[in-house]
Amino acid sequence: DIQMTQSPSSLSASVGDRVTITCQASQDIDDSLNWYQQKPGKAPKLLIYETSNLESGVPSRFSGSGSRTNFIFTISSLQPEDIATYYCQQYENLPYRFGQGTKLEIK
Amino acid sequence: QVHLQQWGAGLLKPSETLSLTCTVLNGSFSGYYWSWLRQPPGKGLEWIGEINRSGGANDNPSLKSRVSISLDTSKNQFSLSLTSVTAADTGVYYCARQRPYGYTFGQFDLWGQGTLVTVSS
Numbered sequence: 341d342i343q344m345t346q347s348p349s350s351l352s353a354s355v356g357d358r359v360t361i362t363c364q365a366s367q368d369i370d371d372s373l374n375w376y377q378q379k380p381g382k383a384p385k386l387l388i389y390e391t392s393n394l395e396s397g398v399p400s401r402f403s404g405s406g407s408r409t410n411f412i413f414t415i416s417s418l419q420p421e422d423i424a425t426y427y428c429q430q431y432e433n434l435p436y437r438f439g440q441g442t443k444l445e446i447k
Numbered sequence: 448q449v450h451l452q453q454w455g456a457g458l459l460k461p462s463e464t465l466s467l468t469c470t471v472l473n474g475s476f477s478g479y480y481w482s483w484l485r486q487p488p489g490k491g492l493e494w495i496g497e498i499n500r501s502g503g504a505n506d507n508p509s510l511k512s513r514v515s516i517s518l519d520t521s522k523n524q525f526s527l528s529l530t531s532v533t534a535a536d537t538g539v540y541y542c543a544r545q546r547p548y549g550y551t552f553g554q555f556d557l558w559g560q561g562t563l564v565t566v567s568s
Contacts, residue, residue, distance in 0.1 A: 341508075374554055376492075383541055383558035384492065390548065395556070427492055431553020435507040436482075436494040 342366050342430050346439030352447045359415040361442045363428035368408045372432035375404055375413045378441075379424045387426075388413065420446060449474030453542045453559035455527075459566045465529040469542030469559050476500065476523045480545035480552040483516065483527045486561075487538040497545060497552070498525055532566045539563050 343366035353359050363373065375388040386395050388404040391411060401416045415422055423446055428439040455467035467483070483495040496506030498516045506514040510529070518525040529536060544557040 372551065372553060376555075383543075383561055384555070385558075386554060386556050389554045429492075429553075429555075431551055434505055435509070436553060438492040438494070441491045 341435060342369060342433055342437055344428055344430055344437050344439040346426075346428055346442050348442060349440065350443040350445070352445045353418050354447045355418055355420060357418045359418050359422075359444065361413040361426055361428075363406075363411040363413070363439050365409045365411075365430055365432075369430045369432035371407055372430055373404075373406070373411050374429045374431065375402075376427045376429065376438075377422075377424045378427065384427065418444075418446075449557060451542050451544065451557060451559035453540075453562055455540075455562055455564070457563055457565060459532050459564065460568055461533050461566060462531055463566075465532050465536065465540075465564055465566075466526065467540055467542070467562055467564075468524055468526045471523040471544075474523075476518075476520055478547065481516075481518065481525045482543045482545055482555065483540060484543055484555070485536075485538045485540045487535075490538075495527065495529075495540075499552075534566050537564060537566050 345364045371391040373391050376384040378384040392404045403414045425441045425443045453469040477500045480497050480499050482497040496514050496516045498504040504516045513530045515528040539561040542559040543555040545552040546556045
């Protein structure tokens with residue numbers, strides 16, 4: 341199985357800050373990586389697919405980059421509504437696996 | 448607008464079988480894969496298994512062959528059965544749609560509302 345390691349596990353930032361989350365795969369997954377946002381009590385929402393493609397309707401302050409084993413998710417200017425937990429997910433091989441999540445809070 | 452509606456028993460005793468069903472409303476069933484995922488309380492997401500339009504299925508080996516996923520195309524529904532549940536199976540269960548992208552179906556682009564399943568004696 342491919343293991344996904346996200347960091348940090350939690351993050352506190354101010355409105356307007358640039359926020360970065362990293363995700364590391366235990367082996368080469370090419371660009372087969374998605375990012376999701378989950379708000380409390382809600383289902384996850386797909387934000388970024390295939391490493392860097394923005395899902396339709398998702399604000400452009402969200403972005404993704406990386407390849408092979410190292411990936412980055414960025415919020416260019418944090419907004420209050422971005423408070424959530426973020427997950428990376430690989431789909432290079434079955435079983436699909438998620439990172440452990442990064443809980444984002446407002447400072 | 449397409450959405451997924453799921454239902455099933457929320458309280459089980461150890462050794463019982465978990466059964467959940469998800470229906471696709473206002474949308475097509477064909478051309479997609481369909482998955483079940485779960486989330487233990489306060490923890491991350493785990494993929495349980497998937498099924499395609501033809502009924503071909505894959506599941507997570509971590510669940511040690513306790514999983515069965517089926518579909519009823521006439522009703523636009525797919526179902527999950529998880530046998531011999533224990534307290535470790537407690538969590539919110541989600542159904543989700545996997546859209547085609549290139550040669551893969553690895554993006555979960557539409558989710559059900561979630562069902563809390565509690566296993567307790």
